[in-house]
Amino acid sequence: MRSDDFLTQEVLGHGGYLCARAVDGRDLRGAGAHAIPSLAARLRLRNEFDPADTAPGGTIAFLGRCAATTGEIEDGEVLQAQLVIHVSSGRAEVVDESLGEISRRLSAAGPVRTLRGSARSRNYTGAAMQRWAYDRAVVQQPGAVAPNAFLLPLSKTGEWWGKGWMERHTYFLPTYDARGAMTSEGHALAAAAGIECLLRRTYRAATEPAPEGEYDFLTYFECSDGDVPVFLRVREALRDVARNPEWRFVREGPTWHGRRAPSWDALFSGCA
Numbered sequence: 001m002r003s004d005d006f007l008t009q010e011v012l013g014h015g016g017y018l019c020a021r022a023v024d025g026r027d028l029r030g031a032g033a034h035a036i037p038s039l040a041a042r043l044r045l046r047n048e049f050d051p052a053d054t055a056p057g058g059t060i061a062f063l064g065r066c067a068a069t070t071g072e073i074e075d076g077e078v079l080q081a082q083l084v085i086h087v088s089s090g091r092a093e094v095v096d097e098s099l100g101e102i103s104r105r106l107s108a109a110g111p112v113r114t115l116r117g118s119a120r121s122r123n124y125t126g127a128a129m130q131r132w133a134y135d136r137a138v139v140q141q142p143g144a145v146a147p148n149a150f151l152l153p154l155s156k157t158g159e160w161w162g163k164g165w166m167e168r169h170t171y172f173l174p175t176y177d178a179r180g181a182m183t184s185e186g187h188a189l190a191a192a193a194g195i196e197c198l199l200r201r202t203y204r205a206a207t208e209p210a211p212e213g214e215y216d217f218l219t220y221f222e223c224s225d226g227d228v229p230v231f232l233r234v235r236e237a238l239r240d241v242a243r244n245p246e247w248r249f250v251r252e253g254p255t256w257h258g259r260r261a262p263s264w265d266a267l268f269s270g271c272a
Contacts, residue, residue: 004165004208008121014095015088015203016116017151017218018102019081019256023110028082029268031109032102036085036264039101043094045087049143049262058089060098062267063149063258071252073155073215077113079254083267084151086220092118115153117203117218124169133188133195140199143260146222150231153215153253160249161209171246185237190244194234197227215253222260 022028040047044057063084070079087098095116103112125134140146160168172187194200199222210216223231235255241248261267 007123007165010121011118012121013088013090013119014092014117015086015119015201015218016095016099016114017220018085018087018099018106019078019083019113019115020085020106021077021080021082021110026109028106028109029265031106032264035105036102039098043098045089045094045098047262048086048140049260051140051142058087058091058094058098061086061149062261062264063151064261064267066148066257066259068254068256071152071154071254073153073251073253075113075153075253077111078115078151078153078256081113081256084149084256084258088119115203115215115218117205117215119202120204123165124172129188136195138195138197138199140222141224143262146199146224146227147259148221148223148225148228148231149258149260150221150223151256151258152219152221152235153217154219155210155216155251155253157249157251158209171244175245184245185243187238187244187246190237190240191234193230193237194221197230198223198234 020028022031039045040060044055045060046052046055046058048059048061063086065082065084068079068081085099085102087095087102089095089098099114099116103114106112122134170186174182174186174189175184177183201220203218205211205214205216208216221231238244239247
């Protein structure tokens with residue numbers, strides 16, 4: 001069965017990441033001074049540094065650069081970004097206005113790259129997987145507890161999108177030979193070590209596959225300093241195609257590592 005007509009396309013929310021850097025000695029901090037905090041206040045965006053159960057307008061997060069590494073997809077604007085700003089909302093127009101205004105302000109200092117997507121309902125999660133993975137998953141912690149942020153945009157190959165949804169489903173679970181011996185772990189088991197310590201957030205492109213120059217998935221993680229090694233182990237486990245055959249069809253953009261900041265001004269006193 002190749003048709004995707006049976007997959008839900010329900011949109012649960014909207015979000016995006018704005019990646020910016022200053023060039024030629026320009027002032028990135030000054031380009032956003034006053035305007036960005038005022039925008040967040042006007043749109044009632046709660047700062048993710050202090051999580052809460054409700055966010056009237058949506059959320060905003062300020063992430064300062066620590067390091068970045070290249071991926072198979074070249075993307076210098078993500079790779080070299082000095083800061084990343086995340087905005088999310090249940091209303092697409094709030095994300096559009098926020099990222100549009102912030103981009104306009106920060107572009108006075110240098111290049112700005114905006115990545116957009118939406119949170120969707122899960123298609124391949126049954127009751128047992130829900131209890132095993134998602135019910136045990138860590139929720140967002142305060143920035144002081146989980147200061148590390150990792151942005152990993154990626155896309156799937158044309159071969160992946162040419163597969164039917166039932167075949168795609170099989171890559172997320174372990175496979176076994178005729179004697180019942182496990183031959184590969186699949187995505188779920190390869191990533192199991194991160195369930196209880198890595199916050200994961202994924203936005204998907206409006207169409208699958210995404211248009212040229214955009215990513216199919218915007219994946220993002222948060223964790224404590226002590227759990228950074230877990231993140232690195234999980235990332236490598238997923239990349240091991242013997243353990244996780246799905247990764248043969250993945251093309252990664254840069255891995256960008258930042259620190260969460262409590263405010264716009266505090267963003268410029270981080271680890272960059």
